[in-house]
Amino acid sequence: MAKKAKSKAPAKSGKGRGAARLNDDIGEEKRLEMFQMQLEVRLLENRANDLFLQNLVKGTIHLSVGMEAVAAGCGAAMRKNDYTFCTYRGHAHTMVRGAPMTGVLGELMGRECGLLNGKGGSMHLTSVEHGAMGSYAIIGAHLPIAVGAAWSAQYRGSGQVSVCFFGDGATNIGAFHEALNMAAIWKLPVVFVCENNLYMEYTPIADVIPVEHPAADRASAYGMDQILVDGNDPDAVFRVARDAIEMARAGDGPSIIEAKTYRHLGHSRADPGTYRPPEEIEEWKKRDPIPMYRKRLLDYGVTEKTVSGIEDAVMKALDEATEEAKASPVPALELGHTEVWADGGSAWRN
Amino acid sequence: MAKKAKSKAPAKSGKGRGAARLNDDIGEEKRLEMFQMQLEVRLLENRANDLFLQNLVKGTIHLSVGMEAVAAGCGAAMRKNDYTFCTYRGHAHTMVRGAPMTGVLGELMGRECGLLNGKGGSMHLTSVEHGAMGSYAIIGAHLPIAVGAAWSAQYRGSGQVSVCFFGDGATNIGAFHEALNMAAIWKLPVVFVCENNLYMEYTPIADVIPVEHPAADRASAYGMDQILVDGNDPDAVFRVARDAIEMARAGDGPSIIEAKTYRHLGHSRADPGTYRPPEEIEEWKKRDPIPMYRKRLLDYGVTEKTVSGIEDAVMKALDEATEEAKASPVPALELGHTEVWADGGSAWRN
Amino acid sequence: MAELTYREAVAAAIAQEMRRDENVVFLGEDVADAGGVFKTTVGLLDEFGPLRVRDTPISEQAIVGAAMGAAMTGLRPIAEIMFSDFFAVCWDIITNQIAKSRYMTNGQVALPLVIRTANGGGVRFGAQHSQSLENWAMMVPGLKVVAPSTPADIKGLLAAAIRDPDPVIFFEQKSLYGNKGEVPEGEHVDELGIAKIVRPGDDVTILALAAMVPRALEAAEILAAEDGIGANVIDVRSLVPLDTKTILAEVSRTGRVVTVEENPRLCGWGAELSSIISEECFYDLDMPIVRITTPHVPLPAADDLEDHAIPSVSRIVETIRREVD
Amino acid sequence: MAELTYREAVAAAIAQEMRRDENVVFLGEDVADAGGVFKTTVGLLDEFGPLRVRDTPISEQAIVGAAMGAAMTGLRPIAEIMFSDFFAVCWDIITNQIAKSRYMTNGQVALPLVIRTANGGGVRFGAQHSQSLENWAMMVPGLKVVAPSTPADIKGLLAAAIRDPDPVIFFEQKSLYGNKGEVPEGEHVDELGIAKIVRPGDDVTILALAAMVPRALEAAEILAAEDGIGANVIDVRSLVPLDTKTILAEVSRTGRVVTVEENPRLCGWGAELSSIISEECFYDLDMPIVRITTPHVPLPAADDLEDHAIPSVSRIVETIRREVD
C-alpha cells in the first residue's frame, strides 16, 4: 500500500510541469497548509528557545527543529476528529492539530493561559478539543493508550483514527511490542509513526538495535508491512499517512510508518548535541525540510508573494501569541490542588 | 544453522539401519539420557498429581505432561555449568539439570526437604548448584534475567550459556521484546526456547497473535534466524539446541527456538482443559513424546531390557523420593523470617 | 436478597452495569471464553458478546493502556489484571499515566475506568501470586482504592466504581472468593469512601480491610466471650477516599485502636491511619496505636509458613489481650 | 578533604569501587559515552572501558533484569534508571524478582546489586519526571533503600551500597546534584542503616531525608534565631535498614517530632516513622507527631505551583512555630 503511494509521488521537481504537480493528488491547498504548519512549528520553537535563554521558559524543552515535515504530513492527512498521541517532543504534533500558539507558549512559560494552565509543562501538551490527546513523557507509554482510543473508535463505530508518534528509541521498550500486537489482532484503526532521527537522546540508535530500521524492520512481527518514508518531505509523509489512515478508517487495521529525519538541535535544552559528527549535522541541515519545501512550492508555481505572505502572517501571529503569553499571569496557587478528581478537587479524605 | 542441523536428522526410523542411527551425531548415551529425563519428569508429575488429589500438594501445580521432550532435548545439549531459567511450569527444566526428585516433590508438598525448604513453592523451583537458576512466575520476567546471566558469562569469559524457556503466551509481553533486543546487540550467549503448546492458559495463542509462529515469526525483529522444531521429538530438539548453544558459546550471539508441543492436561491443577477440542487432544496424545521415543530406541536397536531397566529404576527412585518427601517435616516456622538478606535474617530496623 | 458468593457478586455487578450503559466494556486475560481464572466473570461473554467482553494477549501494559485510551474517548472500561502482583508489569500506565492525566491537563481528560484484580494470600501460591498490594495504589495520587470484604460490598462497590468518573483500583481478595453472603437483588449501588462499623463495641476499635475483616470479627467474638473486651470493628472498605470521619469518631470514642493489615509491614495503610489518628486524636488515645501486619518479608509458599505470616484470628486476639488490659 | 558536587561524588564512588573490584560493572541509558544525562558518570567509560560501562537501549526491564542475572552469577552490577519515575516500567523486575529471589530460594541466590536513580522535584520537569518515590521501594520487603543528602554521603553510602551483599535502591535527589560539599579523599566507605544527627537541639526533632535535609537545617536556624526554638535535625539517610535506635532516642529526649517528606502524602516514610514513634514513644510525646509532606497530588510543572507543593523552609518554620508553643 505504502509502496504504491510512493510511486505516485513526483520524481523530481521542475518548473515546466509545476502547475500539474501542484494540482496532483495532494493539491495546492494541502501543500500550503503543510508549509504553514511546518513554519508555525519552526518559528514557535525558535521563539521558545529565545524565551528559554531569557529564563522565561523553565525546566526543559525538547524541540523538533528539522523534523517538522513528519508532523505536518501526518497532520494534513488527518480528519478533524481523529486522535493524536505524541511524546515530550510534541509541540509540532500538537500544533498541527490546531492548538493555539498562545496556549503552547504559555504552557512552556508556566502561565495561566497555557494549554494545561501551567500544570503539565512542555512535555505534556494536550488539547482535547483539537484531538491532541496528550504528550507523554515516559517512553512507549502512549502507544497502548493510542491503541485504546482506536479500540474505542472501533467500538463506537465513529470512524476516527488514532495516530501515534514516537521516536526510534521507543522501539526498544516493551510497551511498543504490546501495543503493536494488540492493535494488529483487533484490527484497530491506529497508525504508528516512528520518527527515526537516528538518536535516542545521546546514543546513536544503530548502537542499540540489531536491525537497520528500528520500526520498519519490526513491522512483520505484527503482521504489518514495512513502510519507510523520507521524513523531511511533507508530501511523501502525507501520502503514506493518508493511505495508512484510509486503511485504518476502512477497518483494515493498523500500520506502522518509519519516517527518517533529523533534529538540528540537541535532545533537549540541556544538550548541545556534540556527540554527533559535524558533517552529519551539515548534511541534514542541507536537507532542512522547510527551505526544501518552500523551493518546491515555487517550482510548482506558487508565487513568492503567497509564500512570503504565509511567512509574514505566521510571524505576526507568533509575535502576538508571545506577547499574550508574556502578559498572562502565573497560575493561581490553588490550581495546584484542583482536578485530581472529576469533582474538580483533590480531597482524599472526608 | 538450525536448518542444516535438521537435515542431519534421521528421516524415518527403520530396524535395518538401527545401530548406525543409534550411533549417529547423537549417540546411544545421550539418547538414553534423554529417555530417562523425560520419564523422570513424566512419572514425577503424575505422582505430583496423585499427591495433589491426596491434598499433600497444596496451592497449584503446572504440569508439562506431553511436553517433556523440549526440556530433555535442551538439557541433554547443555554443559553442567550452563544456566537454566524457566517458568512456573518448570519441573521438567529443573529436573533435567539434575535437581533431585525428593527436593522437587518436597517443595511441591511444602516440606523442609524441598529445594527451597518450602519457601518458594512449585512455581519457583531453583537449584543453583545444578545450574537451575530459578523458575519465575510472572510471565516474561526471566527473559531479561537470563540475558543478565549471559552478560555475566560473557564478561567473565566463562564460556557458560544461558538457556531460557518460556511459553507461546510470553511472546506478547514487553519483557520478551526488551530481552531479545539486548541479547542481540550485545551478542550474548543466550538461547531462548519458546515452548509453543498452542495455549496461553485457556486462550488459544492463535486468537491473540497476528502471525503464525509466536516466537519464530518475531526472530527477524532482532536479527535472528527463524528456528522451528518438533517439540515432541527429543532428537530434533537436541540438534537445534546443540547448534544454538554452540553458536552462543562461540561468541556468535543468541538464538530463539520455537518448539511446537502440547500439554496433555489443563493449564494448572484448577483447569480441566475443556476449552480444547477433544480431537486436538487425541491427535497430540497419539504423538506423546515418550512412547514415540521408546519406540525409536527399540527401532534403533536398544534392547527392551535396557529400556525397561531405565523405567524400573526411575519408578523405584521416584517411590523412594516420594516416601522421603512424605517423611520430611514441614519447615520450622522461623524459616518464614530468614534469608531476606544475605546476613540470613529479615530485620529492617535496628 | 439472594445468596451469592464473593466471586459471583463480581459478575453480578459487571452485568448490572453493562446492561445499563453500553459504554461499559471489559477486557482481560482469559476473562471472556473462560469466565476468568477465578471464575469471577462467567456468563458475561454470553450476555454481552465478544465486542464488549474481550480476551487479551498476555500484555498487561496494553490492557490497562487500552482501558485508559478508551476511557479518554468516551467509554467506561473495566480492565482485569489477573493477580495484583502483575500490577508491577503495567505500573507505569497505572501510576504515571492513568493517575496523572486529568491533573496534568487540568481536567481536559476524564478517566472513568476500573481496574479489578485478585489480591492477597492464603492460597499457597507463593511470593509472586499472593501479595496484598492495596498500599501500592493508595500511595499514588490520582487513584481511588477500594477493597471489599463481603459479596454485598463487592456488588455495591464495584457498581459504584464503574459509575465513578475517576480511575478506581478495585481489589478483590482472593481468599474470599468462595465466601457466601446475602446480596441485595435488583439494582444495587453503594457509595465509595464510606467505612462501615460492622460490629459495635466500646473498648477498642479494630480497623480492618478485606480478608482481615472476617478475622477481626471472629477475634472480636472471642474477646467478648473470653475476656469481656468489647471490640468495635470497622471495615475500612475504601482507602481513597478515606472515611476519616467515621474512623476518627470511633477511635475518639473507644480511645484504643488496632489496625489489621494483610500487607507487609512498611508503609501500609495502617501506618497512614496510625499517623492520622495520632495527629488528630492525640489527646483521646488511652494506649499506643498497635499495627498488626504480615511481617516485612515476601510471602512463603508452604501452608504453615503462610498461615504464620498473615495475621490470624489468634494473633489479633492475643495482641488485643496484651495491649488492652 | 576535597570539595565535590553531589553529582561528582556519584562518579567518585563508582570509580573507587570499580578500581577495587573488577566484578563491579555499570549499565544504563546514555551513561557511558555521554556520562549520564545528569553528568553523574562522566569519566567512567574512559577509565573502565566499554565492557564495564555500558550504554543500553531504552529497555528498563532489560536493564534491571540484566543487573539481576549478572548479580546472581557473580558480578556486582550497578544499574542506572535515569529518573525514579521510570521505576514504574521495570517495577516487576525490581519488586517481584530482585526483592524476592533470595527469600524464595531460601538463600540460594545472592543479589549484590545497586539501582541508582535521580529522584524528586524542584526542577520544573512536570509530574512524570519529578516524583519522590523512595516509599515505593521502602514498601517492598527485600529492598534496601538509601537517600543521601550530601556529596560526602553520596560517596560513602554509594560505596557501601555497592559492597553490600543485598539489592540496594539508591536515590539521588536531582535538586541536589549541583550542591557542593567536602568529601573525604581516598577510600571512603560509610555504613548503611545509620541516621545522622546533623544539628543538635532540645525542643523538637525534625526527621528529614535528601533534599528536605538542607531545608530542615535552614528552618532550624530560623527557628533558633527568631523563636528561640532548638530543633535537632536528623538526616534519616537510610529507610531500610532504618535506624530506629537513633530516631527513637532523640524523639524520646525532645518529646516532639516533625517529619518532612518530599513525597506525596499517603503512606510515606513519615507515616511509617510516625506509627513506630507513636507506638514506641507513646508516653514520651509532648505533642502530636506532625507530618509535613507534598500534598497528595501529581506534581505540577509551573515553577510557582511546584514550589508551593514541595515542603519549603517557610512551611517547616511555620508548622513548627504553630505546633511547638
Ligand SMILES: Cc1ncc(C[n+]2csc(CCOP(=O)(O)OP(=O)(O)O)c2C)c(N)n1
Ligand atoms: C521509560 C523511559 N526511559 C527513559 C526515558 C528518558 N528519555 C527521554 S527521551 C529519551 C530518548 C528517546 O529517544 P527517541 O525515542 O528516539 O525519541 P527522540 O527524543 O529522538 O524524539 C530518553 C531515553 C524516558 N523518558 N522514559
Ligand SMILES: Cc1ncc(C[n+]2csc(CCOP(=O)(O)OP(=O)(O)O)c2C)c(N)n1
Ligand atoms: C505478567 C503475567 N500475566 C499473567 C500471568 C498469568 N498466567 C500464568 S500462566 C499464563 C499463561 C502462559 O501461557 P504460555 O506463556 O503459553 O505458557 P504455558 O502456560 O502454556 O506453558 C498466564 C496468563 C502471569 N503469571 N504473569
Ligand SMILES: [Mg+2]
Ligand atoms: Mg530519536
Ligand SMILES: [Mg+2]
Ligand atoms: Mg502456552
